Amino acid sequence: xxxxxxxxxxxxxxxxxxxxxxxxxxxxxxxxxxxxxxxxxxxxxxxxxxxxxxxxxxxxxxxxxxxxxxxxxxxxxxxxxxxxxxxxxxxxxxxxxxxxxxxxxxxxxxxxxxxxxxxxxxxxxxxxxxxxxxxxxxxxxxxxxxxxxxxxxxxxxxxxxxxxxxxxxxxxxxxxxxxxxxxxxxx
Amino acid sequence: xxxxxxxxxxxxxxxxxxxxxxxxxxxxxxxxxxxxxxxxxxxxxxxxxxxxxxxxxxxxxxxxxxxxxxxxxxxxxxxxxxxxxxxxxxxxxxxxxxxxxxxxxxxxxxxxxxxxxxxxxxxxxxxxxxxxxxxxxxxxxxxxxxxxxxxxxxxxxxxxxxxxxxxxxxxxxxxxxxxxxxxxxxxxxxxxxxxxxxxxxxxxxxxxxxxxxxxxxxxxxxxxxxxxxxxxxxxxxxxxxxxxxxxxxxxxxxxxxxxxxxxxxxxxxxxxxxxxxxxxxxxxxxxxxxxxxxxxxxxxxxxxxxxxxxxxxxxxxxxxxxxxxxxxxxxxxxxxxxxxxxxxxxxxxxxxxxxxxxxxxxxxxxxxxxxxxxxxxxxxxxxx
Numbered sequence: 001x002x003x004x005x006x007x008x009x010x011x012x013x014x015x016x017x018x019x020x021x022x023x024x025x026x027x028x029x030x031x032x033x034x035x036x037x038x039x040x041x042x043x044x045x046x047x048x049x050x051x052x053x054x055x056x057x058x059x060x061x062x063x064x065x066x067x068x069x070x071x072x073x074x075x076x077x078x079x080x081x082x083x084x085x086x087x088x089x090x091x092x093x094x095x096x097x098x099x100x101x102x103x104x105x106x107x108x109x110x111x112x113x114x115x116x117x118x119x120x121x122x123x124x125x126x127x128x129x130x131x132x133x134x135x136x137x138x139x140x141x142x143x144x145x146x147x148x149x150x151x152x153x154x155x156x157x158x159x160x161x162x163x164x165x166x167x168x169x170x171x172x173x174x175x176x177x178x179x180x181x182x183x184x185x186x187x
Numbered sequence: 188x189x190x191x192x193x194x195x196x197x198x199x200x201x202x203x204x205x206x207x208x209x210x211x212x213x214x215x216x217x218x219x220x221x222x223x224x225x226x227x228x229x230x231x232x233x234x235x236x237x238x239x240x241x242x243x244x245x246x247x248x249x250x251x252x253x254x255x256x257x258x259x260x261x262x263x264x265x266x267x268x269x270x271x272x273x274x275x276x277x278x279x280x281x282x283x284x285x286x287x288x289x290x291x292x293x294x295x296x297x298x299x300x301x302x303x304x305x306x307x308x309x310x311x312x313x314x315x316x317x318x319x320x321x322x323x324x325x326x327x328x329x330x331x332x333x334x335x336x337x338x339x340x341x342x343x344x345x346x347x348x349x350x351x352x353x354x355x356x357x358x359x360x361x362x363x364x365x366x367x368x369x370x371x372x373x374x375x376x377x378x379x380x381x382x383x384x385x386x387x388x389x390x391x392x393x394x395x396x397x398x399x400x401x402x403x404x405x406x407x408x409x410x411x412x413x414x415x416x417x418x419x420x421x422x423x424x425x426x427x428x429x430x431x432x433x434x435x436x437x438x439x440x441x442x443x444x445x446x447x448x449x450x451x452x453x454x455x456x457x458x459x460x461x462x463x464x465x466x467x468x469x470x471x472x473x474x475x476x477x478x479x480x481x482x483x484x485x486x487x488x489x490x491x492x493x494x495x496x497x498x499x500x501x502x503x504x505x506x507x508x509x510x511x512x513x514x515x516x517x518x519x520x521x522x523x524x525x526x527x528x529x530x531x532x533x534x535x536x537x538x539x540x541x542x543x544x545x546x547x548x549x550x551x552x553x554x555x556x557x558x559x560x561x562x563x564x565x566x567x568x569x570x571x
Contacts, residue, residue, distance in 0.1 A: 034242065034243045071378075071379065071380060074320075074322045074323065075320075075322070075323045075324065075325065075377070075378075076320055076323055077311070077315055077319065077320055077323040077325035077326040077329060078310070078311065078314035078315055078318055078319065078320065078326075079314075079318045079319070079320045080314070094310075095310065095314045095318065096306075096307070096310075097305055097306060097307045097308070097310045097311040097314065098236070098305060098306020098307055099304075099305050099306070099311070099325060100241075100246035100247055101323070101325050101374070103243070103246040104246060104247060104378055104380075104381065104516065104517070105378055105380060106380065106521065107380035107521055108521060109243070109244065109520065109521035111243075112243045113236070113243070113246075113306075115237075118235065118236065118306050118307070119306070119307075174380075177379055177380060178379075
């Protein structure tokens with residue numbers, strides 16, 4: 001069994017949104033600004049014109065962090081949210097009661113309501129599509145023109161992601177909450 | 188086996204009532220509220236959750252607040268009544284049966300709101316039983332509430348018909364009532380991602396306001412139903428209310444100081460926004476705490492008329508306290524590293540206004556509750 005994670009070389013992101021489009025296409029996500037499994041956040045430019053700090057305008061591609069200690073999983077009353085054998089945090093839509101407690105508990109705003117099933121949906125590293133077909137990349141990684149995303153097995157010391165995490169400095173979002181995310185932002 | 192063997196049914200059931208200005212006004216308001224409830228429910232069945240104004244950033248809305256309000260009423264009523272049985276408090280004895288029934292009906296009214304908040308209530312019952320998650324506060328709520336209801340019913344039957352170990356049932360009713368309210372508070376308190384509610388504040392606040400809600404409701408019933416034999420108990424409970432309201436004031440003050448000066452921007456923003464809103468200042472603080480505290484402390488020590496008005500204000504305040512906690516935990520958006528996603532306006536505060544459907548179900552449930560209390564009053568013999 002693997003323990004999948006993702007490294008994001010976020011400074012390479014050009015905000016083309018190809019990853020969001022690929023995700024929606026691959027996983028059949030509904031259109032609409034609030035229906036997204038992954039997104040690119042933008043920080044505002046700092047300073048006043050004409051003295052703008054161009055470097056401060058950064059793009060942060062993000063999604064479910066697939067936490068090792070996922071708060072969404074802890075609060076789900078019916079165990080609809082679970083961690084599968086590959087360390088991917090997933091939602092069993094048959095068990096989801098749409099109490100929205102997981103949406104409240106998620107510190108990363110990674111969950112939303114799928115209007116077709118009226119259950120909570122989120123990124124599952126393409127577990128039901130590409131990974132299920134035996135492919136080794138996610139749709140967002142596969143399409144990224146600047147190679148921001150790197151998906152792989154964190155437990156495999158020879159995997160590319162393990163190599164990158166060994167050699168480059170990185171940080172996780174809201175690590176103080178003790179969620180142990182498996183998304184790593186490379187600096 | 189007859190129903191009369193277990194329930195104190197009245198011999199002559201009549202749904203007529205004495206018509207005066209107050210009762211007619213209550214009847215008219217109840218009809219309007221029930222019509223509002225039916226409007227909300229029909230809208231829900233036509234449009235589902237899309238009839239609600241909840242969003243990705245603000246997934247819990249008015250119905251959660253409404254449910255928490257009814258839970259407070261239920262806990263306050265039942266704990267007061269069951270304490271009267273278990274601790275053998277004579278002055279509470281005349282109102283035990285009525286309080287137990289009102290508590291149960293309050294729980295039922297709460298469920299009429301909550302069932303529409305949860306997307307799949309049938310699935311909830313099935314999978315909470317089949318694959319419940321012990322780390323979830325919501326799961327434990329699903330465990331404690333049935334036990335709470337069961338022991339309240341057993342206490343009522345046992346006390347009314349003098350069968351079975353009444354005091355044991357009452358003790359378990361008290362235990363599960365407290366467990367339920369503490370768990371309801373933990374739903375908010377256990378969210379470590381939401382700095383506004385994370386911690387023990389809301390568990391304690393829920394328990395204190397629940398007991399206050401019971402006292403307020405009892406005072407209103409005493410005046411409306413003109414129950415002279417309840418007055419002694421209400422006057423005693425008024426003193427308890429003074430202590431609890433004072434405690435709440437201190438808790439609110441401490442929360443403000445630690446929230447604003449605690450050095451956590453997300454928490455400070457939320458507390459500042461909350462404490463300067465009319466929902467908090469006028470309703471939760473003014474109507475819910477200061478006015479009832481002032482009346483209880485400086486009002487008449489022999490009559491309950493003015494405290495009844497303060498009690499109505501107090502219940503409005505408690506309702507707003509539930510709205511404020513539901514809104515408060517969602518005020519700070521979670522994507523803190525980003526200020527814009529999909530070109531949406533940068534914001535430090537998430538806003539939410541309940542839809543008419545949510546208001547219809549949430550406020551209309553009060554009409555359902557009053558109707559149920561009226562029916563129970565006509566069908567059951569609730570006075571000793």
